[in-house]
Amino acid sequence: MSYQVLARKWRPKSFATLVGQEHVVRALTHALEQNRLHHAYLFTGTRGVGKTTLARIMAKALNCEAGISSTPCGVCSACTAIDSGRFVDYIELDAASNRGVDDMTQLLERATYAPTMGRYKVYVIDEVHQLSGHAFNAMLKTLEEPPEHVKFILATTDPQKIPVTVLSRCLQFNLKQMPLTHIVDHLSRVLEAEGVAFEPAALRHLAKGAAGSMRDALSLLDQAIAHGAGKVEDEAVRAMLGTVGDEHLFALLDGLVAQDVQAMLEVAKLMDARSLSFDGGLQELATLFHRIALAQFAPEALLDETECSRLAPYAQALDAEYLQLAYQIAIHGRDELSLAPDDYAGFVMSLLRLHAFRPERAGVAALKPAAAAAPVRKSAPVPASVAPATSVRPPAAVTRPQSGIPGTQSEPAPTPEPSAVPPAAAAVAAPAADDWHALVARLPLTGMAKQLAQHCELSELTESVIRLRLAPVHKHLLGKPQQDKLQTELQAWYSRPLRLEIDVAEPATETPAERSRNQQRERQERAIASIEQDPFVRDVVDLFDASIDESTIKPV
Numbered sequence: 183m184s185y186q187v188l189a190r191k192w193r194p195k196s197f198a199t200l201v202g203q204e205h206v207v208r209a210l211t212h213a214l215e216q217n218r219l220h221h222a223y224l225f226t227g228t229r230g231v232g233k234t235t236l237a238r239i240m241a242k243a244l245n246c247e248a249g250i251s252s253t254p255c256g257v258c259s260a261c262t263a264i265d266s267g268r269f270v271d272y273i274e275l276d277a278a279s280n281r282g283v284d285d286m287t288q289l290l291e292r293a294t295y296a297p298t299m300g301r302y303k304v305y306v307i308d309e310v311h312q313l314s315g316h317a318f319n320a321m322l323k324t325l326e327e328p329p330e331h332v333k334f335i336l337a338t339t340d341p342q343k344i345p346v347t348v349l350s351r352c353l354q355f356n357l358k359q360m361p362l363t364h365i366v367d368h369l370s371r372v373l374e375a376e377g378v379a380f381e382p383a384a385l386r387h388l389a390k391g392a393a394g395s396m397r398d399a400l401s402l403l404d405q406a407i408a409h410g411a412g413k414v415e416d417e418a419v420r421a422m423l424g425t426v427g428d429e430h431l432f433a434l435l436d437g438l439v440a441q442d443v444q445a446m447l448e449v450a451k452l453m454d455a456r457s458l459s460f461d462g463g464l465q466e467l468a469t470l471f472h473r474i475a476l477a478q479f480a481p482e483a484l485l486d487e488t489e490c491s492r493l494a495p496y497a498q499a500l501d502a503e504y505l506q507l508a509y510q511i512a513i514h515g516r517d518e519l520s521l522a523p524d525d526y527a528g529f530v531m532s533l534l535r536l537h538a539f540r541p542e543r544a545g546v547a548a549l550k551p552a553a554a555a556a557p558v559r560k561s562a563p564v565p566a567s568v569a570p571a572t573s574v575r576p577p578a579a580v581t582r583p584q585s586g587i588p589g590t591q592s593e594p595a596p597t598p599e600p601s602a603v604p605p606a607a608a609a610v611a612a613p614a615a616d617d618w619h620a621l622v623a624r625l626p627l628t629g630m631a632k633q634l635a636q637h638c639e640l641s642e643l644t645e646s647v648i649r650l651r652l653a654p655v656h657k658h659l660l661g662k663p664q665q666d667k668l669q670t671e672l673q674a675w676y677s678r679p680l681r682l683e684i685d686v687a688e689p690a691t692e693t694p695a696e697r698s699r700n701q702q703r704e705r706q707e708r709a710i711a712s713i714e715q716d717p718f719v720r721d722v723v724d725l726f727d728a729s730i731d732e733s734t735i736k737p738v
Contacts, residue, residue: 187401188400188403192400194239195242195256196239197210197243200235200239201232201396202358203232203358205358206236210236210240210243210252214252215251215252219250219333221334222325222333222353223333223353224337224344224354224355225338226341227356227357227359228339229395230395230399231358231359231394231396232357232396233338233357234274234308234337237304237337238306240304241302242261242265244302244304245260245300247259250301269299270298271297271299271303272300273289273306275306277308277312278309281312282316282317283320286313286320286321290321290324293324304333305332307335308337309337309338310337310338310348311338311342311343312343315345318344318347318348322351326351334352336348341354341356359393360392360396361394365389365396366386368399369399370382370385372403373385378412378413379414381415384406384418384419388406388414388419391425402423405422406419409422424459425458425462425466426459426466430452431463431466433449434449435470436630439628440628440629440632441540443533443537446533447530450529460519464512464513464515464529464532468513468516471505474493474497475497477490481497495659498633499633504539504541511532511536511539515528515531515535616640616643618639624675627667627668627671630661630664633664634652634664634668636698639651639693645678647680648672649684651684651690652684652686653688653693660686665682668682706736709736709738710730713730
């Protein structure tokens with residue numbers, strides 16, 4: 183026996199096995215159970231969502247030998263004949279190739295005769311919007327008052343092209359696109375029944391590629407099985423579809439959050455080397471910005487808990503206003519790819535725009551001199567905008583601790599010659615061992631590791647252990663990669679092996695992130711007060727009865 187493609191083999195044969203159209207199934211089931219049957223139905227929706235499948239199930243429900251029911255038996259001669267496409271009283275007409283008035287006239291003439299085998303003659307007209315105007319006019323009277331033994335089921339992907347005179351004679355049901363989770367679940371069941379090994383991540387790529395169509399998803403699954411030699415693996419599916427993997431997208435986001443242009447360009451080079459679609463990359467990036475914005479304003483809209491936990495740090499690190507701008511940059515960059523010298527240049531320019539319009543933050547700005555001075559951290563100055571006043575010590579009195587125990591001090595370092603001491607070094611020294619705020623500003627951390635450090639509080643420091651306290655609301659930052667990175671930097675700073683332990687509890691004091699927010703708020707309040715107290719501004723407000731838009735005021 184020849185191979186049957188999955189889209190045909192796994193086509194639903196009853197209302198119970200139909201996926202993703204519960205609102206239509208409920209209405210048709212109640213109509214069949216109460217025998218409230220209309221003479222004409224119109225199913226609308228995009229390709230592959232179940233229009234023709236619903237028509238076949240309706241035909242079986244009307245002609246099943248066990249009686250009219252919402253649960254046809256599926257084993258009688260009528261049900262099996264309809265499933266195999268050889269039932270005499272079930273007629274499928276393709277309006278794309280039978281669109282003329284003569285074709286419609288012949289169909290309506292045959293409709294007057296009684297059914298040969300079943301209770302009803304069921305006429306299914308697919309892509310009905312392609313009928314000519316004269317053909318629509320020819321069917322109006324019969325469609326309004328057909329013989330009692332005739333049922334019409336019309337299907338279309340473009341209901342806007344159907345005359346309102348036809349729409350008014352039908353019960354219209356709009357079939358929705360298949361949700362991503364529904365497609366993934368159905369593909370999982372199909373693969374388990376087929377005995378094919380698969381990776382769940384690969385099914386998500388197939389579901390995204392199907393764009394809401396179950397038939398397209400099953401066709402892609404057939405292709406993926408052949409491409410993977412009987413297995414459906416994530417890497418093979420991404421190579422087959424040419425899609426941009428999540429690791430590329432999140433690497434771009436990490437570089438954007440850390441304001442690391444070089445890291446973003448490295449991702450672009452890697453995509454170019456693997457011949458990945460830059461158009462698809464910008465599309466996926468825009469989708470990711472959309473999901474992050476949802477995580478900010480309506481996290482309950484994200485049904486996947488794994489996605490919620492992964493997007494939460496980015497939702498916190500990126501401003502809501504910037505997310506809206508980043509989304510526009512991504513979609514406009516995609517539109518402009520055809521105008522760019524090549525796709526790579528267009529993609530890179532979109533990434534540079536994302537970086538160029540990223541608002542400067544005090545914490546990020548403070549990283550730049552610290553990172554540049556990483557090899558000589560013992561003498562590198564702490565920027566005055568980040569280091570609190572309490573962390574400033576005379577350079578001859580306090581140096582970087584060697585023992586690591588709070589309260590202990592090493593021997594003071596020899597004072598260099600006055601001519602060799604930079605002015606900044608003479609004013610600011612390394613942070614004390616227990617000054618967590620200044621230490622976080624000095625450590626060359628980026629991305630999620632920096633976010634973790636900024637939201638922690640130092641609770642204990644011994645020879646072998648450094649213990650931090652993290653608020654429960656930020657426990658999503660407790661990923662192993664960022665903890666390992668933070669531990670490595672702390673060990674390098676204290677020059678001894680330290681074990682990092684993080685307790686999830688409310689901090690007793692102000693964390694670096696809270697201090698940064700408070701300082702930013704105070705600067706904003708001072709800027710607003712300065713504008714409001716300006717004599718010229720007050721004169722303008724009084725003269726024109728104006729008001730000050732505080733959202734446009736930014737501290738200098």
